Amino acid sequence: xAVRRLFIYLGIPFIIITAVLGLFISExxxxxxxxxxMATGDTVSVELPADEKAAQKLVKQQSRTxxxxxxxxxxxxxxTYSNRLYYRDKDKIILEAECSTGHGAELVDSLTGRHWLFxxxxxxxxxxxxxxxxxxxxxxxxxIEEKEAIPKKESERYDAEMMGDYAIGFGDGFFIHGTIYxxxxxxxxxxxxxxxxxxxxxxxxxKVTMGTPIYIF
Amino acid sequence: xxxxxxxGLLVSLILGVAALLIVCSGNDHVDxxxxxxxxxxxxEKAEKEYxxxxxxxxxANTGQAYLVLDFLTHKLELRLRATTVWDAPMTYAEPDSEAxxxxxxxxxxxxxxxxxxxxxxxxxxxxxxxxxxxxxxVAEAVNVTPDKLRxxxxxxxxxxxxxxxxxxxxxxxxxxxxxxxxNSLENIRSVVxxxxxxxxxxxxLDAAKAMTLYGVCKPGVITLVIA
Numbered sequence: 001x002a003v004r005r006l007f008i009y010l011g012i013p014f015i016i017i018t019a020v021l022g023l024f025i026s027e028x029x030x031x032x033x034x035x036x037x038m039a040t041g042d043t044v045s046v047e048l049p050a051d052e053k054a055a056q057k058l059v060k061q062q063s064r065t066x067x068x069x070x071x072x073x074x075x076x077x078x079x080t081y082s083n084r085l086y087y088r089d090k091d092k093i094i095l096e097a098e099c100s101t102g103h104g105a106e107l108v109d110s111l112t113g114r115h116w117l118f119x120x121x122x123x124x125x126x127x128x129x130x131x132x133x134x135x136x137x138x139x140x141x142x143x144i145e146e147k148e149a150i151p152k153k154e155s156e157r158y159d160a161e162m163m164g165d166y167a168i169g170f171g172d173g174f175f176i177h178g179t180i181y182x183x184x185x186x187x188x189x190x191x192x193x194x195x196x197x198x199x200x201x202x203x204x205x206x207k208v209t210m211g212t213p214i215y216i217f
Numbered sequence: 218x219x220x221x222x223x224x225g226l227l228v229s230l231i232l233g234v235a236a237l238l239i240v241c242s243g244n245d246h247v248d249x250x251x252x253x254x255x256x257x258x259x260x261e262k263a264e265k266e267y268x269x270x271x272x273x274x275x276x277a278n279t280g281q282a283y284l285v286l287d288f289l290t291h292k293l294e295l296r297l298r299a300t301t302v303w304d305a306p307m308t309y310a311e312p313d314s315e316a317x318x319x320x321x322x323x324x325x326x327x328x329x330x331x332x333x334x335x336x337x338x339x340x341x342x343x344x345x346x347x348x349x350x351x352x353x354x355v356a357e358a359v360n361v362t363p364d365k366l367r368x369x370x371x372x373x374x375x376x377x378x379x380x381x382x383x384x385x386x387x388x389x390x391x392x393x394x395x396x397x398x399x400n401s402l403e404n405i406r407s408v409v410x411x412x413x414x415x416x417x418x419x420x421x422l423d424a425a426k427a428m429t430l431y432g433v434c435k436p437g438v439i440t441l442v443i444a
Contacts, residue, residue, distance in 0.1 A: 048260075048263060048264055048267055052259070052260065055260065055263055055267075056259075056263060058267070059263050059266055059267050059270070062267065062270045062271065062274065063266075063270055065274065066270050066273055066274055066277070066299055069277050069298055069299040069300070070299055070300050071300060075300070077302045077303070079302075079303065079429050079432075081368065081428070081429055081431075081432025081433060082346075082368065082425065082428050082429045082432065083368075084429075086302075090301070091301070091304070103359060103361045103365050103366060104361075104365050105360070105361040105362070105365055122280075122281075122282075123280045123281075123297070124280065124297065124298045145360065184355060186346070186347070187347055187352075187355055187366055188365065188366055188368075189355060189359045189366065213300075215297045215298065215300060215302045217281075217282035217295065217297050217302055217303075217433060
């Protein structure tokens with residue numbers, strides 16, 4: 001009986017503690033296979049030609065290819081986690097502003113089964129339109145979200161106030177625009193567009209041109 | 218006398234030519250060695266540079282943001298398509314001159330790529346950017362759960378790449394423990410793994426910068442080390 005109790009009070013906790021620690025240590029020491037796979041696999045070749053001149057030429061060529069990816073002009077950066085927008089030129093930040101980005105929630109239309117995911121897209125884009133006094137054409141989800149009937153008349157979809165004084169278009173119908181809810185800037189409350197305060201929006205609108213690169217992460 | 222003079226001149230000439238040949242052959246030897254050393258050095262450097270360029274070109278084409286630890290400029294950077302989208306200076310929280318080079322060495326020790334994938338992150342203490350009471354009101358207004366809107370301002374968090382490699386970020390803000398039990402387990406893990414060759418680096422960062430870094434550095438994000 002004594003041995004059994006000893007096992008229960010000491011042995012079982014010892015086994016559990018050892019297992020937990022072992023699990024943590026093994027997790028700590030698990031390296032990454034994916035990047036090693038990337039470097040050694042088909043995607044990336046890390047072998048330089050044996051001939052010195054050919055090798056040097058290849059390094060220069062690849063270096064130029066990499067440099068060409070970097071923008072030669074000022075660019076917009078949108079940090080969706082911190083909800084901040086930057087207009088920068090290499091290491092210099094020209095404009096920094098609080099913004100609001102997509103909240104990431106999903107909306108499902110219970111009648112039709114259609115669904116929308118309200119994320120701000122991430123990646124590389126370019127300014128593809130600049131609008132003054134933009135009107136917002138409300139898409140179907142705007143009515144579904146408000147539990148309103150989708151209007152049959154096109155004219156009932158337009159809202160002149162919601163987007164502020166300017167809109168800078170990018171991607172698949174997304175805009176950097178103004179808002180009537182400036183107190184919510186800094187919080188991810190949009191349906192995917194990027195909202196800015198009116199002063200910052202005016203400054204940004206005046207600085208950017210068509211084709212200005214936009215990086216969103 | 219004339220014969221002796223001629224003989225003397227001839228001997229001097231032979232000795233001069235011999236000396237010249239020795240010097241020239243010596244110079245040739247030195248030049249060859251220098252050329253060999255130069256070729257070897259250049260190739261090694263070129264291979265390292267090529268590896269870095271190739272890896273970054275691959276990362277640029279993923280369309281995702283990646284973390285760069287640049288030990289040459291002492292900067293932390295987030296890049297997207299080879300372009301800097303966020304950067305912060307590397308301010309070492311612990312004045313150990315060997316910690317950074319050791320970290321960089323360990324990072325590149327395995328494999329031929331200077332990149333690794335983040336395998337885990339752990340947030341020790343943090344505070345929320347917007348108070349929960351306000352978030353609840355906003356969340357109700359926009360019809361989402363407050364979790365979707367919450368952003369953590371970290372006091373301390375850790376990024377791990379496996380093999381005992383980790384980067385710890387500390388800030389000046391005062392936060393609350395996110396989960397006391399998990400924090401204790403993380404500390405135990407850290408102590409236990411040290412004898413097995415754990416290599417860590419502790420950096421001090423501005424809280425707003427740390428918030429972005431914490432938000433981006435999730436498991437699966439690739440990290441590039443330049444050293």
